[in-house]
Amino acid sequence: MNSRLSTWLILGLTLTFLIGPFLIIIAAALSAGNNLAFPPQGLSLKWFIKVFTIESFRASFAVSMFLAVFGTITALVLGVPAAYAMTRFKVPGAEAVKLIVSSPIIVPGIIVGLALLRYFVIPLGVGIGPALFFAHTALVLPYAVRVVSASMENLRVDMEEAALLLGCSRFGAFRRIVLPNIRGGVLAAFILGFVTSFNQVPVSLFLSGPGLRTLPIDMIAYMEINYDPSVAALSALLAVMSIGIIFAAERFIGLSRYV
Amino acid sequence: MFENRAIGLALVLPAAIFAAALFLLPVGILLAEAFQTENGWSVSAYGEFFASPRNQTVFFRTLRLGALVAGVSAVVGYAAAFAIVSLPPTSRGRMFGLVTLPLMISPVARTYAWLVILGRTGFINKFLVDLGIIDTPLRILFTETAVFIGLLQLFLPLMIISLVSAMENMPRDAVPAARILGANWFQVFWRVILPLTREGLVIGGTLVFTGSMTAYITPAILGGSKVLMLETLLYQRVTVANDFVAASVIAMILIVMSFSANLLLKRLATARKSRK
Numbered sequence: 001m002n003s004r005l006s007t008w009l010i011l012g013l014t015l016t017f018l019i020g021p022f023l024i025i026i027a028a029a030l031s032a033g034n035n036l037a038f039p040p041q042g043l044s045l046k047w048f049i050k051v052f053t054i055e056s057f058r059a060s061f062a063v064s065m066f067l068a069v070f071g072t073i074t075a076l077v078l079g080v081p082a083a084y085a086m087t088r089f090k091v092p093g094a095e096a097v098k099l100i101v102s103s104p105i106i107v108p109g110i111i112v113g114l115a116l117l118r119y120f121v122i123p124l125g126v127g128i129g130p131a132l133f134f135a136h137t138a139l140v141l142p143y144a145v146r147v148v149s150a151s152m153e154n155l156r157v158d159m160e161e162a163a164l165l166l167g168c169s170r171f172g173a174f175r176r177i178v179l180p181n182i183r184g185g186v187l188a189a190f191i192l193g194f195v196t197s198f199n200q201v202p203v204s205l206f207l208s209g210p211g212l213r214t215l216p217i218d219m220i221a222y223m224e225i226n227y228d229p230s231v232a233a234l235s236a237l238l239a240v241m242s243i244g245i246i247f248a249a250e251r252f253i254g255l256s257r258y259v
Numbered sequence: 260m261f262e263n264r265a266i267g268l269a270l271v272l273p274a275a276i277f278a279a280a281l282f283l284l285p286v287g288i289l290l291a292e293a294f295q296t297e298n299g300w301s302v303s304a305y306g307e308f309f310a311s312p313r314n315q316t317v318f319f320r321t322l323r324l325g326a327l328v329a330g331v332s333a334v335v336g337y338a339a340a341f342a343i344v345s346l347p348p349t350s351r352g353r354m355f356g357l358v359t360l361p362l363m364i365s366p367v368a369r370t371y372a373w374l375v376i377l378g379r380t381g382f383i384n385k386f387l388v389d390l391g392i393i394d395t396p397l398r399i400l401f402t403e404t405a406v407f408i409g410l411l412q413l414f415l416p417l418m419i420i421s422l423v424s425a426m427e428n429m430p431r432d433a434v435p436a437a438r439i440l441g442a443n444w445f446q447v448f449w450r451v452i453l454p455l456t457r458e459g460l461v462i463g464g465t466l467v468f469t470g471s472m473t474a475y476i477t478p479a480i481l482g483g484s485k486v487l488m489l490e491t492l493l494y495q496r497v498t499v500a501n502d503f504v505a506a507s508v509i510a511m512i513l514i515v516m517s518f519s520a521n522l523l524l525k526r527l528a529t530a531r532k533s534r535k
Binding site: 024085105106195242 | 266285369371
């Protein structure tokens with residue numbers, strides 16, 4: 001058996017299956033015609049331009065951006081101290097805390113969304129906005145704790161102890177010694193959380209309304225009614241955005257070391 | 260390690276309270292809902308849920324699709340992982356990057372591509388009609404086949420990643436040694452590769468199986484209301500029928516499954532750590 005040939009044949013087929021559909025989406029988005037089709041009918045950039053003029057996409061993009069950025073920051077504000085405590089202190093009930101904090105990974109998002117709608121939004125009379133924000137924060141929290149904990153574990157404790165001995169306050173030691181050393185881990189957690197939150201659909205399903213939708217939910221709603229290539233163009237743009245972020249993160253902080 | 264418990268506790272409390280109050284509590288109440296009836300607590304809601312033929316169909320379809328996607332991705336994954344680890348280091352890294360690339364991209368975008376390919380006027384149908392192989396377009400969209408294809412594309416990378424890292428830990432000369440001793444490729448796979456990568460297979464299989472079973476986007480877009488899976492059934496029950504009891508039962512099924520998968524993975528991880 002020619003093993004080189006079969007190696008490349010297997011890889012070629014696998015990649016065609018995994019990546020081919022994107023190339024088709026990009027091609028379909030470049031169509032000049034009005035219907036979603038591949039091969040495209042003529043070439044134009046009009047759908048890429050049209051995406052930016054669709055009001056609901058602009059609004060939902062802003063919502064998704066806000067959730068991804070501030071939800072992840074909130075998760076880090078909660079998660080970094082927790083990770084610090086769990087790697088440096090003997091916390092009573094540490095295992096239980098770990099389980100509670102990582103539970104959002106275990107519970108499917110759609111259930112979280114429904115539970116928050118039924119038992120948080122409705123009884124307390126809160127808007128779906130805050131609930132959506134909390135849900136996205138909770139979703140990102142496990143990643144934040146896990147990634148930051150990993151880089152704290154790699155940081156030796158004696159440096160902090162030295163700082164404390166030399167008269168630094170505990171917070172000072174954290175700020176001057178720990179934080180600068182785990183910067184890469186925090187940044188990796190932020191990027192991971194951002195991408196996770198931005199692409200997340202199920203958690204937002206029940207927490208969306210006419211005026212408040214995340215971008216992926218808006219795309220699903222749009223494609224149910226319209227059969228034009230604008231969602232293809234938007235998908236292509238989002239794919240490029242995600243890949244760009246991950247690629248840059250890999251380049252500058254070596255993202256794969258942290259996840 | 261610092262001894263001060265109070266500070267430690269103060270630092271973990273915000274995260275723990277946040278997760279407990281805004282996450283565990285509402286989910287807990289939702290799960291309890293199915294056990295509440297007018298005359299006290301009971302499990303009758305579960306019996307009622309499974310008595311309905313539609314719910315049975317959806318439940319078994321979800322299990323079947325999860326198992327099928329896990330099985331097929333294992334077969335494809337072994338071939339792909341073996342091909343990847345047999346590459347020279349630079350192209351191996353590059354190929355690994357290409358395989359994991361789809362994981363970074365929005366699942367909506369990933370699933371949407373299949374609409375263009377599998378639809379009535381999609382790529383495949385057009386191709387087959389133009390060649391004269393079929394007269395009328397095939398119905399692929401909104402069938403289990405479409406959902407299967409979408410899920411496989413979504414989760415195959417997870418299987419490949421698990422198998423590649425398992426194969427990288429395999430002794431490098433195990434396969435050549437078996438070949439020299441006269442084993443054919445089937446024997447090499449069955450008696451050398453499979454036992455040595457079993458752990459990677461279990462990890463990948465669990466990730467793919469639970470991922471497929473708890474998928475929402477793929478069955479929603481490619482299956483529609485014709486091919487419901489547990490999550491799309493949950494959504495439909497709530498939005499169409501206001502049936503929160505069914506939602507609670509489905510939630511319990513999904514959580515129990517996801518939790519046991521997680522437990523299994525954690526066991527494997529600790530077992531591996533202690534062996535090192």
